[in-house]
Amino acid sequence: MEKLWTTSEVAQFLGVTELDVEELVRQGKLTGYKLGGQFLRFRPGQVQALKGTVSFRPYVGRPAVERAGAWRQRMRDFLYFYDFYLVSAAFLAVLVIYLIAAG
Structure with a gap:
């Protein structure tokens, strides 16, 4: 019995992303088994038969150099999504310190 390839193995072989492989399955150009x-x-x-018949845009991966200010945007996103947890953790830390000092 032959070994079946995973989505990531197919993507690596074809030089595309895993989302492109899933799109090929949706289009009916590639048969996937669940x-x-x-x-x-x-x-x-x-x-292997599909590789010769379908042309793909090359997958270049993540850019080696991030644009200027990207870390600032990432920090802003982090604080936006986790602000409740950060404020809660700070509040609990202050509360624990107060209880230890008072008790």
């Missing part, structure tokens, strides 16, 4: 109703697997022969 294992356990959840995990997509592919026959290597079908993937």
Whole structure:
């Protein structure tokens, strides 16, 4: 029995993203098999045949140099999404210190 490839293995072989592989399945250009109703697997022969017939835009990955100010935007996003937890943790820390000092 041949080993079936995972979505990430197919993406690496074709030089595309995993989302592109899932799009090929939705378009019907590639047949995917679900294992356990959840995990997509592919026959290597079908993937190799597809590589010769379909052209893909090259996947270049993440840029090596982030744009200026990207860390500032990432910090702003972090504080936006986790502000409640940060304020709660600070409040609990002050409360614990107060209880220890008072008691």
